Amino acid sequence: MVTGLDEALAAVEDGMTIGVGGAVTAGHPMALVRGLARRGVRDLTLVVPTGGIEVDLLIAAGCVRKVVGSYVGVEGLAAVGPVFRRAVQDGAVEVVDLDEAHCVVGLRAAGHKLPFMPWRGGVGTSFPQLNPTLVEFDDPVRGEPLLAIPALELDVALLYAEAADAFGNAQVVGTGHMDGLMGAAAKRVVVQVDRVVPNDVIRRHPERTWWWREAAVVHAPFGTHPYSNAAITSDEEHLEAFVKAGRAGGDALEEYLQRHVHGPADQADYLETVGIRRLVSLMI
Template structure:
């Protein structure tokens, strides 16, 4: 524990938590419930997502409260059975994820529909190891009919109607942070979205970072630290591409190209997966395929 009371694990006598992509993702098995951090076009751990798609895991329940193309990509790769959240899309590029929409309409992917606040409360309940937490939002709406896991009950103190939001428990959380030390003390330079809650709700946490720094550097900005004991750290510079992070804007053209392929049908999206997921042997090869000029043009 740091002298100032900040929860940063000391490094004395500890071994490094930095691992390779494939080693980190070994914790994700068929049928797992996986939380993915970020929101819409920002802060998604895309290097982890692409590696997960290459592994060919099946029947995942993906918890992505405000999701972007990462959910579309995993559905296209045949990895997803169920999606839990309130939105999948890339806003102005694609209002609703085309692959997600098609899979749901065809009955290939189930949806557990929640309001964004329900996601927050459910993850918080899991983090506190509670079976549920009460919430007022959604009372008197059709949410309990659309999602029977949301149960109306009377507040035993005041007698007011409330919703019981069940805990959203995760097997694994895949999260992006700009920096971490070798022991999993990660920090967000940009917005952390719901990532802290996802990490607290998970049995295992994998953090994808741009830079691995010393613990001393982490201590200089303790207010930024997102702390999860035992998290694995994967070094993947520019690994949120094509989503943004605290140092890089989103690659809108890449997002548009993906959306166009997704709307064009199976052959076009299979070609996208071949070029961007299956052919690159690792993250470095993916960056080479995108091109250093393209990547550096996104830096802020």
């Protein structure tokens, strides 16, 4: 079903566990994230396998209680997400540390309706000490020490795809990161797309369809900005400006939020704040 951004996000309630798709600097559904930040929901648990500024933005907007994942940062621009770092060090936000592979098998366990999946990576490290939901056990078949990775069950998955039709058939150009697993782990799926296409366009390349069940489809062109998708690179200047504001906090961060999150009435309005010259320069 094609729906407005705010209608789709009405599924997100205070205290829910929300998966946000994409990876590092690619394919995050940023239009949905900004919409969520505007709505001001509270006490969310974010599941972000390899997260970026979507985590910082939602923390800055006061939406987050807990972050579950293997990474929050902006690669070479910020070794650690600036707002995330401060909130965690202040004790305002709790981190549940996972290895990137734990995210994969935890989402799979949820999709399989299993309580956990076994994994070796993390044995002998500080993971079980930092994250007590990871349980050390002896493999009953071969007797090796292993970790039980609990199911990562999601209330809502917020995902990005390049195109979708009105039936929720979504197609990515590229890898789709862990997004398909996230969809299967979630009770409800919202897919942000650059293009809403007729069903016959989907049917020309069915092998590209990575999600084909019910989903709320939200049309948001350039919606991964400032992050990349298959057609645009990441906006390094914008990310740098965000990192600067995030590190400064206070008024600088508030100003960023006003300008890019709370101020714009919709995605088109947001793109005006970025500017057409910048957007065109990102197209590969």
